[in-house]
Amino acid sequence: MLIGTFCLSFLWAQSSGHLSVGEIQKVAGKRNAAVQVKIPLSVDAGYHVNSDKPNQDYLIPLRLTWDKGSLSALEGGTVVYPKASQEKYDFEDKPLSVFTGNFDLTANFKVAPNAPAGPGVAAGKLRYQACSNKACYPPKTVDITVPYQVQ
Numbered sequence: 001m002l003i004g005t006f007c008l009s010f011l012w013a014q015s016s017g018h019l020s021v022g023e024i025q026k027v028a029g030k031r032n033a034a035v036q037v038k039i040p041l042s043v044d045a046g047y048h049v050n051s052d053k054p055n056q057d058y059l060i061p062l063r064l065t066w067d068k069g070s071l072s073a074l075e076g077g078t079v080v081y082p083k084a085s086q087e088k089y090d091f092e093d094k095p096l097s098v099f100t101g102n103f104d105l106t107a108n109f110k111v112a113p114n115a116p117a118g119p120g121v122a123a124g125k126l127r128y129q130a131c132s133n134k135a136c137y138p139p140k141t142v143d144i145t146v147p148y149q150v151q
Contacts, residue, residue: 017128017130017140017142018043018044018047018049018130018137019042019043019044019049019128019130019140019142020041020042021039021040021041021126021142021144022042023040024037024038024039024040024144024145024146024147025038026147026148026149027109027146027147027148027149028148028149028150028151029111029148029149029150029151030111030150030151031111031112031115031150032110032111032113033111034108034109034110035074035108035109035111036106036107036108036109037106037107037109037146038104038105038106039064039106039107039126039144040102040103040104041099041102041103041104041105042101042102043099043100043103043130044130045101046132046133047100047130047131047132048087048096048098048099048100048130048131049062049098049100049128049129049130049131050062050096050097050098050099050128050129050131050136051081051084051097051098051099052079052081053084053097054096054097055086055094055095055096055097056092056094056096059096059129059136060127060129061129062126062127062129063126063128064079064105064124064126064144065124065125065127066122066123066124067122067123067124067125070120070121070122070124071122072112072115072120073111073112073115073116073120073148073150074110074111074112074115074120074122074148075109075110075112076108076109077107077108077109077122077124078107078108079105079106079107079108080105080106080107080108081105082099082104082105084097084098084099085098085099085100086098087100089131089133089134090133090134091134091135096131098131107122107146109122109148111150115150116150117150117151118149118150119147119149119150120147120148120150121145121147122145122146122148123143123144123145123146124143124144124145124146125141125142125143125144126141126142126143126144127139127140127141128140128141128142
């Protein structure tokens with residue numbers, strides 16, 4: 001696996017969303033190589049986001065999906081989520097499966113065998129639901145871009 005240099009762009013969620021996306025590394029790899037990128041996320045203090053596998057059906061999971069059209073040079077894009085915490089909140093009788101503070105999502109790609117050499121961008125959408133210890137807020141969606149270089 002190869003992890004490239006840092007890109008210059010930052011992506012930030014709307015300030016009312018309580019989740020921000022940090023600097024995403026530029027990924028570089030040769031054809032047929034496995035590449036991996038970490039997507040740093042930060043949840044505001046006093047808030048949490050539901051995990052990718054919330055305990056209750058009515059809660060919106062954290063979910064990163066890729067725009068298939070942007071993946072012509074990359075294959076896969078499987079997302080690995082961190083281990084969630086089980087937390088108890090005032091508005092729910094049972095503990096919730098959540099992420100808090102700073103954490104990373106990891107996306108695993110393979111550079112396509114016929115990928116043209118040069119730069120590109122994989123585009124995705126991160127959907128999440130932020131909550132305080134009192135209530136949950138409407139879901140939000142944030143654009144995610146992963147710059148890459150096929151060598």
